[in-house]
Amino acid sequence: MSTPSTVDDIRRAVSAVVDPELRRPIGELDMVRDIAVGDGTARVGIALTIVGCPAADRIEREVREAAASVTGVEDVRVDVGVMTPSERAALVERIRGVRSMPFTPDALTRVIAVTSGKGGVGKSTVTANLAVALAARGLAVGLIDADVHGFSIPGLLGLAGEDGRPPQPTRLDDLMLPPVAHGVKTISIGMFLAEGASPAVAWRGPMLHRTVQQFLTDVHFGDLDVLLIDMPPGTGDVAISVGQLLPHAEVLVVTTPQAAAADVAVRSGIVARQTGQRIIGVIENMAAFALPDGTVVDVFGAGGGEAVASALSAAGDSVPLLGSVPLSPALRRGGDTGAPVVLSDPGDPAARAISAVADALTTTRPSLAGRALPVSPA
Incomplete structure (x- = not known):
């Protein structure tokens, strides 16, 4: 026979179970239904959000x-x-809230766009590892793969099934719940390509703008400490769209030591500044590495990161060189296997350099002075 106290105890215990996709207790999400107890057997009713919920077995x-x-x-x-x-x-409306653009200047989520002037400098690899390193420090981290034409984030984070395709986000009506890898909530156009379709995406400006906008408004990241955006190389449509949608975003510029890459990287920083975004630092990738005998090899030359930081500082606020990431076989292997080097080989020189950047970002939060906080008096 049921007793009120036992039923209440069960409801409290069950209500504390967390939905792994929404990251909220199921009691808060109104997923707990009737509970009854008789002869030592408890019958617990729950209502999942959708048919075929991928988290059903776990819940x-x-x-x-x-x-x-x-x-x-x-x-x-x-x-x-x-x-x-x-x-x-009703649940979607409650989750979404009243704001159509959650990452507004008055929000407490730190938005960091990672950009580069040209492709092939390892920007996405740095972004993926930086996101994982920040999550490993206890931060709630989201990652948008805005490099629509050259998306690679799902592979870098190991978000791929046996067929090599990344999982699609779970859909809750018109709201999307992003897959999570290594503690990072991630969204990429690569998750939406139809099975058997060509992996190439050939879109022009309006489609690119709408895609970025939907990633910002229709994907439920929840409460984030940091949202990283892996930008496409150059200063094209997506850079302009992100500048319009997120003019308060901070920017990290990635370059290699090579002068040709550094010159182009400066341009991406200047365009970001023109949209109102603030450059918070430069990361030099593919820097010199040391051989076992102590010989230092600088395949791509030296000084590119410092040159970019100096040029951007001369054109505006002071911009530091936050880190120099050496060429690393372990970093490359991690990208190929979907095992970020900051976790798989944290002692590797490249992993240590990226982790140092994560530490710098963790300790240098943007100032809240003069900003209206999203609270109201009781």
Whole structure:
């Protein structure tokens, strides 16, 4: 026979189970339904958000474990249902909130766009590892792969199934829940290509702008400390769109030591500044590395990072060289296998350099002086 105290204890325990995609307790999401206890057996009803929810097995298992942890419960039966369309619509509205653009200047999420003047400088590899390093420091991190034509973030983070394709985001009506890899919530156009379709994306400006806008408005990242945006190389449509949509974003410029790459990298920083964004630093990738006998090899020359930082400082606010990442076989292997080097080989020189940049970003938060905080008096 059910007793009010036992039922309440079970409801409290079950309600604390966290939905792994929405990252909120299922009690808060109104997913817990009727609970009854009789002869030591607890019957717990839950309603998943959608049919075929990819987290269904995990939620059911954790609900069963939570109910079984209550004193007096000897067996647990979980009745799994699905929310009605009206219940799901109400949940989506509550999750989305009233803002159409969540990453506004008054939001507390730090938005950092990682850019470069030209391709092939390792910008995406640096961005992916930087995101993982920040998540490893306990920050809530999101990553948008805005390099629509040359997307590579899913592969760099190991977001690929047996067929080599990244998983699609779970759809909650018109809201998308991004896959998570190494603690980083990630979205990329590579997740939406139809099975069997060509991996090439040939879009012009309006489509690119709409894609970036949807990534910012229709993807539920939740409360983030940092949102990183892996920008396409150059100063084209996406750079302009991000500048219009996120004029308050901060910018990291990635270059190689080579003078040709450095000259072009400066241009990407200047364009970012023209849209109102602030450049917070330069990262030099593919820098000199040391052989076992101590010989230093600088395949791409030297001084490019310092040159970019100096040129951008001369054209505006002071811009530091935040890090110099040496050429590294381990960094390359990690990108090929989807195992970021900051986790797979943290002692590697490249991993240490990227981790140092993450430490610098963690300790240099943007000032909140003069900004309206999203709170109101009780």
